[in-house]
Amino acid sequence: MLVVQKYGGSSVANAERIHRVARRVADVRSKGHQIVVTVSAMGDTTDDLVSLVKEITDSPTDREMDVILSTGEQVSIALLAMAIKELGESVISLTGAQAGIHTDSAHTKARINSIDTVRIKEELEQGKIVVVAGFQGIDQVNNNITTLGRGGSDTTAVALAIALKADLCEIYTDVDGVYTTDPRVVPEARKLAVISYEEMLELANLGAAVLHPRAVELAMKYKMPLHVRSSFNHNPGTVVREVEEMEKSLVVTGVVCDNNVAKIGLFNVMDKPGIAHTLFKALADEKINVDMIIQSAMRDERNDISFTCSKGDLKKALEVVEKLQTALGADGFTYGDGVAKVSIVGAGMVSNPGVAAEMFEALFREGINLEMISTSEIKVSCIIRAEDSVKAVAALHKKFNLAEQNGN
């Protein structure tokens, strides 16, 4: 069997943890399996490198940023290889370039184009454990070092598993798997044994930090099953895979709450073509990621427009809105970051039209006011006051019997 494993930054944050990962890897090898391991940079390494850059310049070039950031994983692959060697196993570390990970040239957020697996396969055939740097590659023009940006290491692992036709792709993290909701908020939260790609994608996009949506998308495209589990114990985790229609017994699979939300509302914007485009184009130009958008026709020829973004983008977004207020013909605007986004996700919603209404009812019974609502095929999200978020998550978890169901 060929196994690909990925260990995140917290799993290799110090020498003791690296030794622990080494033992796990050696265990798999000793059972006769071939194994490719990909790792992130140790704990806070990336932050430390970014601080170093900030001492030099406020506007680093992306190419040089990648040269420096890629050293974080280069350190961790060498250390892990040394720790595995200590256990008597044959092992080799490979940088993104050495592992044949070819990307486009979009520095700091490159996409993997292809993986030339010749070198990895050679090393595997020689009986070696192969440790590959996550998060990095080289472009095909000039052998420039690239990094993959957010979710890069998860993506490296999934891409390696696909390219190598691995039998198993394990994503090790600091939690036990994917839960029906955050167990720190709702003690009754239940670990899911299985979840579909689509549901995982919604959960990941909603801020469940277990697995990056980009990696989920890639796995979904190539139907590569992922096993998400903890590097701190041997409990089974959650398998993310294709779920046949007939298995989709659960209407709602999970509840997620994202507190990193800010809300901006514009009053009485002119109701004419191009207004929304002007506003959201200007926000996009500033690289502000707008999440929910609500436009409601309140009076004749006048609309209210509300949208949400991350708290970190609020200041920039307000500058844009202030500048455009006259052009948009708005009477004024309001904003706040005391809000949260609570969402329910479930593949079964598609065929259960009443789910959104059940959610609103449950929140209403708790006296929680809904400030904004948005829905997709398998998700309903509501913006509520931040102070209501724990109460909301607990109520929804209970409402949809997530602690008890055995469907997944």
Added chain:
Amino acid sequence: MLVVQKYGGSSVANAERIHRVARRVADVRSKGHQIVVTVSAMGDTTDDLVSLVKEITDSPTDREMDVILSTGEQVSIALLAMAIKELGESVISLTGAQAGIHTDSAHTKARINSIDTVRIKEELEQGKIVVVAGFQGIDQVNNNITTLGRGGSDTTAVALAIALKADLCEIYTDVDGVYTTDPRVVPEARKLAVISYEEMLELANLGAAVLHPRAVELAMKYKMPLHVRSSFNHNPGTVVREVEEMEKSLVVTGVVCDNNVAKIGLFNVMDKPGIAHTLFKALADEKINVDMIIQSAMRDERNDISFTCSKGDLKKALEVVEKLQTALGADGFTYGDGVAKVSIVGAGMVSNPGVAAEMFEALFREGINLEMISTSEIKVSCIIRAEDSVKAVAALHKKFNLAEQNGN
């Protein structure tokens, strides 16, 4: 003009110093010259990486050691490139691999086989300043990352200058140039304007840390002149170059003292073939670098053998000697690290046979006892008590009029 510059770890130890180096580099470019810069890792980076490794294992594999050590220079080239960019110059950083620095596969102490300069030349022709990681390359078998070991960055600079047929190779360090002796010990010490490769080589081997002997050897072989100078001011430094016979007016060019010396003496070793070989082979097997060796026939069929090594190797050397004592037929042994090696160097000595005697006389007049003596064509070294070293250096500096001569 094409200029190659090298900046050591202390010259790029922090953000402020990196900015200073950037300005120096940009100055050269603004005068219309092409420039290739090679840098070491920042200050203590290498030590920090070694400590990290020590937390993982006491016996790291050399290959993985190189993977991790090479990140030090990768960080400094990116930071320097960013700082140069801040000044409005066009610039690119290249790792050893990207710069085409091909080495043998002797990890942690690789030798440069060749430099494929295509990429560097391309970047130069596009008007860019090229920043190359010192100390590193790739081997030609597997694109494994290699490091060059001690003196690696100096060697990278000289090799780049040779391969690119540079007009000038400047080695920037934290001292003003090469002095007749250590100015911290003898205030009258004088900076040499010019020194021959041979003399520089002896001085470097004797522990004058300005320039690594390996880089001097390479420069000598290809007759590449080097300008050794400080990155902290704009004073002219010392030019290391071929010196014609007729110019060699100075009998003695410099005085060097090395305090990192330990001495071991064996009494009454058997005088038969193979004895010396047995001892020094065993020491070499333990990778102990033996410096001076003195064998003196004291009595019939019995010799005393003394040798020196670095203080760090003393413990290992004693273990070897203890193990071999019986096999060598020695009566016993003595050792000590309270000694120092004081040396005079000068190309003019070849034709001045009385120089060694003048040295001994000067030391005798100071009441300094000579424990061991060794000579080469252009060097005389004496082992003395460590507490006499300052007095010895001052006396020799004066004896050979080093503060006053204008020959160089």
